[in-house]
Amino acid sequence: MKIDLRKAMNTISDVVQNRPPPLREFDQIYMKVGDLVIQADFIARQFDGKNVTFIGDGDAISLSVMHLRQKEVFTYAPHHVLVLDFDERIINAVNKFARVNDLSDKIEAVLYNVCDPLPEPYRGAADAFYTNPPWGASNDGQSVTAFVRRGIEATKPKGMGAVVIGDDKKLEWTGQVLFRTQEMLIEAGFIVAEMIPGLHEYHLDDAPDLTSCCFLVRDVGAARITARASLPLPSAALANFYGRNNPLQFRYIRDLSGLNQGRAPDSSYGLEVL
Amino acid sequence: MSLIIKPNTGLLFMKVGLHAGESFEDILERKKQEYDDAGMIFWGYGGSTCHPTRHVQPFAKMMVEEHGDIYIVMEEIDSHHDPTVILAKEYSEDGVNWKPIPKGIEVRGSRYAVVLEELEEGDLDLDLSHYKVAAGPSTGRIASEYIGGRVDKACITMAAEQSSGVEPKIKKIHHHAKIKQPFAVFTR
Numbered sequence: 247m248k249i250d251l252r253k254a255m256n257t258i259s260d261v262v263q264n265r266p267p268p269l270r271e272f273d274q275i276y277m278k279v280g281d282l283v284i285q286a287d288f289i290a291r292q293f294d295g296k297n298v299t300f301i302g303d304g305d306a307i308s309l310s311v312m313h314l315r316q317k318e319v320f321t322y323a324p325h326h327v328l329v330l331d332f333d334e335r336i337i338n339a340v341n342k343f344a345r346v347n348d349l350s351d352k353i354e355a356v357l358y359n360v361c362d363p364l365p366e367p368y369r370g371a372a373d374a375f376y377t378n379p380p381w382g383a384s385n386d387g388q389s390v391t392a393f394v395r396r397g398i399e400a401t402k403p404k405g406m407g408a409v410v411i412g413d414d415k416k417l418e419w420t421g422q423v424l425f426r427t428q429e430m431l432i433e434a435g436f437i438v439a440e441m442i443p444g445l446h447e448y449h450l451d452d453a454p455d456l457t458s459c460c461f462l463v464r465d466v467g468a469a470r471i472t473a474r475a476s477l478p479l480p481s482a483a484l485a486n487f488y489g490r491n492n493p494l495q496f497r498y499i500r501d502l503s504g505l506n507q508g509r510a511p512d513s514s515y516g517l518e519v520l
Numbered sequence: 521m522s523l524i525i526k527p528n529t530g531l532l533f534m535k536v537g538l539h540a541g542e543s544f545e546d547i548l549e550r551k552k553q554e555y556d557d558a559g560m561i562f563w564g565y566g567g568s569t570c571h572p573t574r575h576v577q578p579f580a581k582m583m584v585e586e587h588g589d590i591y592i593v594m595e596e597i598d599s600h601h602d603p604t605v606i607l608a609k610e611y612s613e614d615g616v617n618w619k620p621i622p623k624g625i626e627v628r629g630s631r632y633a634v635v636l637e638e639l640e641e642g643d644l645d646l647d648l649s650h651y652k653v654a655a656g657p658s659t660g661r662i663a664s665e666y667i668g669g670r671v672d673k674a675c676i677t678m679a680a681e682q683s684s685g686v687e688p689k690i691k692k693i694h695h696h697a698k699i700k701q702p703f704a705v706f707t708r
């Protein structure tokens with residue numbers, strides 16, 4: 247199906263304008279806008295009519311797919327989306343955008359950190375999960391598997407998932423993390439159903455050429471361990487969460503924007519009288 | 521300066537020059553005085569390729585634990601740095617807990633600072649094609665291919681094997697210093 251590119255870009259622009267500035271300290275690195283449209287289209291098609299839980303969503307793929315459907319750029323989209331993120335700025339931005347754009351019955355965002363067990367109401371509730379986690383360059387992919395693990399816990403048996411992580415043949419660590427992640431998914435009973443390599447670029451000034459892939463996984467009921475209990479992340483997994491010697495220390499990022507949400511903070515400019 | 525070229529020595533490579541309206545020579549004089557007064561130097565910098573907690577601190581801790589020391593090596597360039605002169609009043613090791621900038625130290629127009637021992641002079645030809653990036657998402661890339669354009673600093677180590685077909689990229693280093701704990705800090 248053809249997409250009206252101008253309408254798609256302008257619709258995505260609404261979402262991009264709504265996002266809080268990324269915090270590099272926490273691996274919030276935003277996907278470039280053209281790739282956001284491509285990714286939203288791919289996810290909207292794959293998860294059409296499904297209930298999807300997003301484990302973190304700084305890029306705002308969740309809002310993108312629902313808003314593009316609402317504006318009739320797409321004719322397909324998930325039925326409902328739940329966004330779990332530890333950044334209250336993202337939570338507030340998603341919920342406010344949903345209210346303003348009549349999407350409140352289709353999208354909900356809730357504060358949650360993957361170091362904690364997944365809250366009971368969200369366990370095994372979704373048809374599919376989506377995650378674009380910290381890519382684990384210096385931790386053998388532990389941050390990736392932590393997010394993917396929560397995604398699996400959020401999903402019903404025989405569910406699906408989409409994982410976005412670094413993928414660059416020139417960087418050995420991306421292959422190792424991909425291997426570790428797929429190995430973990432296979433142990434959990436999933437197969438890799440589809441993979442699009444090198445699909446996205448990011449606003450990442452220390453690795454401007456680094457791309458990520460998106461791979462779809464499907465639970466085929468072959469889990470070696472069938473129980474889907476949700477436990478706190480072990481301390482070993484926290485120690486190198488954002489890289490070697492770079493632990494996960496903070497449960498939540500709090501939103502202090504007040505009435506300035508989505509606008510330049512007062513402290514960032516001054517006025518000079520005529 | 522042969523000391524720092526031992527295999528496995530960790531380096532923070534940084535291009536330096538005019539900064540916040542101050543010439544490199546003036547900065548050097550001020551920083552030498554800073555060391556005399558405070559026993560350490562806060563060398564200000566910016567950008568996000570050497571973020572204090574994401575890149576420099578983890579890299580420096582690993583290098584110190586495994587190999588002893590870590591050094592900053594400076595390549596002088598003609599810089600056109602934005603002349604924003606804002607004096608930092610506080611610093612933080614983690615971006616959360618802030619302390620007053622120590623007496624005798626002055627950081628101008630920088631979000632971050634690397635913490636140094638005494639600055640030393642000397643001549644060294646550093647071939648970046650023999651080094652690889654050792655922190656962040658570009659870990660493993662050949663330093664000579666990584667550093668350039670907007671990327672003007674990096675945490676690097678000597679590559680275990682030299683890549684074939686890579687052109688030498690020699691950098692003239694005239695100043696270096698040992699990096700000391702807490703290695704790198706935020707300033708504001």
